[in-house]
Amino acid sequence: MTETANAPSASETVQQATTRRVSPLIVVLLVASAALLIASMRLPWWSITMWAPQYPQGLTATATLTAIVGEDVPEIDELNHYIGMMPLNEAAQFERSISIPMVIAMAAALVISIWPRNWLRWVLRLPAVIFPVFFLADLKFWLWYAGNNLDPSAALSSTISAFTPTALGWGKVAQFHTYGWLQAGFWLALAAAVLTLLTLIPLRRKGRTA
Amino acid sequence: MRRGPRLLCFLLSAALVLSACSKPTSPPSFESPSPASGTVTGLSADAAAIASERGLSPADVAAALKTYVPSGKLDEAVMFASGGHSGQVIAIGIPSMRILKNIGVFTPESWQGWGYSDETRAVLEEGSVEGQLLTWGDTHHPNISETNGEYDGEYLFINDKANARIAVVDLKDWETKQIVKNPLTLSNHGATFIDPNTNYIFEASQYAMPWTGEYAWMDEYQEKFRGSLTAWKFDRAKGRIDVEQSFAIELPPYWQDLCDAGKGPSDGWVFCNSINTEMATGKLTEDDPYFETSTAARDKDYLHIVNWRKAEEVFKAGNFVRINDFPVIPIETAVKEGILFFTPEPKSPHGVDVTPKGEHIVVGGKLDPHVSIYSIKKIEEAIASGNFEGTDPYGVPIIPFDVALEAQIELGIGPLHTVFDDRGYAYTSLFIDSAVAKWSIGSERPEDGWKLIEKVPVQYNVGHLAALEGDTVKPGGKYLVALNKWSLDRFSGDAEKGEFPGTGPLLPQNLQLIDISGDTMQVIYDMPMGIGEPHYAQIIKADRLQSWSVYPENGWDPMTHSVSPYAVAAGEERIERNGNEVHIYMTAIRSHFTPENIVVKKGDKVHWHITNIDRAKDAVHGFGLAAYNVALSLEPGEHADFTFVADKEGVFPFYCTEFCSALHLEMMGYLHVEP
Incomplete structure (x- = not known):
């Protein structure tokens, strides 16, 4: 309402010679989305904690976009070697190697998408919208991959058969109860996706357009 | 409609972000059940049936409830007890009286690898006498380091009576760090008493003798034999005794016995009592009495009254002589400078203990039924x-x-050692009576005056007592432990009656926990001590301890508290040969050593370096090597080295001696010594 009530400024008038007028709210939403994406880069996106009788405090591994981090990661890897699971940081190496440039590119694409008024803006905004979904899908894939490609020569191979660790919520494997959940980075990216999605909802009714 | 969905989306996003904070902290199946609440008004039918079946009296049930620490719960205090001639220190939980750990000190201890690695062997070797490695000690008096007269829980000191040595145990990792040998004497007893800020650790010699290394016959006893009081300077930052800053005071050839350092108004003084001021020389002819008689004539x-602050000034001024390359303040200097005074005490006393406020010094009569209580104020006035x-x-x-004395209280037969509680009471062990006497400190309980309050029998022949922080400026009260020398019928019965006949002719000692919180003392637990003869013990509140559960970094050398130059990281394992010297750089991690097969040649000098690269609490590895007498304890992050000449050819298995994991048995390797 407010955006349509504003009178076009002189510069916008000039711009309107080539493109249609850009709503300030759209600009705010896109810039905010880009900022949220950038902010998410160094934050944890997902974590999993595993409890067992021997580990009453739990062992926690946290995924950022670039690495699996946490002081318990060596211990988890050490335990995983008994069942023949690959070290955590061997998963998703390609995705993690390109994640930072990709997020920066997505954020830049959001800002750039302020100007084009044609199908191009959809193309520029779409990656940010599907990024959280892609993350979840990739996480699920690697959990499946890690649990279903156990080294058959591992010591406990006859005790632990292939399994897929639970990404979200409670799971159980051997003597461990596990709890995986999404963390701040993911929620910021999800917020960015929602905000970006909002910019794609047609808002103007014909009658209200100036 | 236009703003509706947008607002909804914003709210949805906010809710999602908030939900990210909702992670639980532990799974439901591991949550401890909450304890039943409500007031216990009597035993349940079940409990009453058990008590009846086991023949337990109401007092027994109360004692059980006071001492039982259920699985998963922790003790509220820790008692560090000497291990006597086991040469070790034993840590015991209070009130459960469960042994927590036996700390290797003067005696090799293979579980802890104590004395087998190069690092720990070097500590034992520090305590050698004239090149002779000693593999035992007679530990007597543990003392926890103090700050402002309260235990700070950082260090523990303990003496070896048998060879006049002092050890420093670091309570960060509960490992011995240093052993110093007294260069003047071969026996001590009045150690390891400390001043309220742990500047010095005091060590009085026990059996007078010519300075170490000299020979003299008994007819020269008065001229050649001497006692000494050594003030070992403690460097807290380094966690070591600084021998260069330490000194001794020459004493007459009496047998100096126990000591205690002053506190509060008596800070700056050390008090030691003595036996054999007769200067008896034992049975030299048929007609001579034995020492037991002649020393009590x-x-x-x-009572030796020593001004250690003044002695420190005299030492720092260089006013000393060097004996066996150690600074000694001669008796004449000590007298001239006002360092050393005596006051009579009933013959052959035993304990000397300063009261919590530091105003009085309590001497246990041993052969006299009194405790004699001296006043530091009166002593200082007399000196002035x-x-x-x-x-x-x-x-x-x-x-x-009579000038120095404040009071005497007749307690019973054989009063020895005194500790204190938080209510102005003192507790003195009565060896011959086999009892503990509780008496009031007149200056702190003027309503009672200096008087005996009550006695409780203990089983049997009680030596030292330990009370919760009972020798500090702020005793904790509540718990008292009687360290009894004989257990007699406590842990052994009559085989004819079908009872457990006991543990053979060497019986455990009996440590008895006594509840001193009420009006009357109650013995509430008998603890068999089957791994040593604790003399003295100190009890510290558990929350004062700041021990590590894993070493701070991988490759940690506990002796330097830094990463060893030989530390091995994962992926850097290797074997390096230089002539006939072979360095093996090995890691241990559940459940393998790297490398697993090691080849050396007969006659090689092998330097073996192992780092436990596990970081999890309790992920300890041991290392045992057949035929070469190697046993190591590799705690999480710990590094150890050992060195030997491979003089036996053949194939020697080595393995992890700790049950570290399900594949512990498989955690092994072979040392191949080629002909």
Whole structure:
């Protein structure tokens, strides 16, 4: 309402010679989305904690976009070697190697998408919208991959058969109860996706357009 | 409609972000059940049936409830007890009386690898006497380091009576860090008493003798034999005794016995009692009495009153002689400088203990039924006014007994050691009576005055007592432990009656926990001590301890508290040969050593370096090597080295001696010594 009530400024008038007028709210939403994406880069996106009788405090591994981090990661890897699971940081190496440039590119694409008024803006905004979904899908894939490609020569191979660790919520494997959940980075990216999605909802009714 | 969905989306996003904070902290299946609440008004039918079946009296049930620490719960205090001639220190939980750990000190201890690695062997070797490695000690008096007269829980000191040595145990990792050998004497007893800020660790010699290394026959006893009080300077930052800053005071050849350092108004003084001021020389002819008689001929011995602050000044001023390359303040200097005074004490006393406020010094009579209580105020006044009744044969001024004395209380037969509680009571062990006497400190309980309150029998022949922080400026009260020498029928019965006949002729000692929180003392637990003869013990509140659960970094050398130059990281394992010297750089991690097969040649000198690269609490590995007498304990992050000449050819398995994991048995390797 407010955006349509504003009178076009002189510069916008000039711009309107080539493109249609850009709503300030759209600009705010896109810039905010880009900022949220950038902010998410160094934050944890997902974590999993595993409890067992021997580990009453739990062992926690946290995924950022670039690495699996946490002081318990060596211990988890050490335990995983008994069942023949690959070290955590061997998963998703390609995705993690390109994640930072990709997020920066997505954020830049959001800002750039302020100007084009044609199908191009959809193309520029779409990656940010599907990024959280892609993350979840990739996480699920690697959990499946890690649990279903156990080294058959591992010591406990006859005790632990292939399994897929639970990404979200409670799971159980051997003597461990596990709890995986999404963390701040993911929620910021999800917020960015929602905000970006909002910019794609047609808002103007014909009658209200100036 | 236009703003509706947008607002909804914003709210949805916010809710999602908030939900990210909702992670639980532990799974439901591992949550401890909450304890039943409500007031216990009587035993349940079940509990009453058990008590009846086991023949437990209401007092027994109360004692059980006071001492039982259920699975998963922790003790509220820790008692560090000497291990006697096991040469070790034993840590015991209070009130459960469960043994927590036996700390290797003067004696090799293979579980902890104590004395087998290069690092720990070097500590044992520090305590050698004239090149002789000693593999035992007779630990007597543990003392926890203090700050402002309260235990700070950082270090523990303990003496070896058998060879006059002092050890420093670091309570960060509960490992011995240093052993110092007294260069003047071969026996001590009055150690390891410390001043309220742990500047010095005091060590009085016990059996007078010529300075170490000299020979003299008994007819030269008075001229050649000497006692000593050594002040070992403790460097807290380094966690070590600084031998260069330490000194001793020459003492007459009496047998100096127990000591205690002053606190509060008596800070700056050390008090040691003595036996054999007779200077008896034992049975030399048929007609001579034994020491046991000849050392108790006189009515009085001397309480030694030593001004250590003044002695420190004299030492720093360079006013000393060097004996066996150690600074010693001669008796004449000590007398001239006002360092050393005597006052009579009933003959052959035993314990000397300073009261919590530091105003009084309590001497246990042993052969006299009293405790004699001296006043530091009266002692200082006598010194200031020169109120002496002459000197001993060595010129040491003697303060008259009645001038220094505050009070005497008749407690019973054989009073030895005294500890204190938080209510102004003192507790003295009565060896011959086999009892503990509780008495009131007149200055702190004027309503009671200096008097015996009550006695409780203990089983049997009680030596030292330990009370919760009971020798500090703020005793904790509540718990008292009687360290009994005989257990007799406590842990052994009559085989004819079908009872457990006991543990053979060497019986465990009996440590008894006594509840001192009420009006009457109650013995509430008998603890068999089957791994040593604890003499003295100190009890510290558990929350004062700041121990590590894993070493701070991988490759940690506990002796330097830094990463060892030989530390091995994962992926850097290797074998390096330089002539016939072979360095093996090995890691241990559940459940393998790297490398697993090691080849050396007969005659090689092998330097073996192992780092436990596990970081999890309790992920300890041991290392045992057949035929070469190697046993190591590799705690999480710990590094150890050992060195040997591979003089036996053949194939030698080595393995992890700790049950580290399900594949512990498989955690092994072979040392191949080629001909």
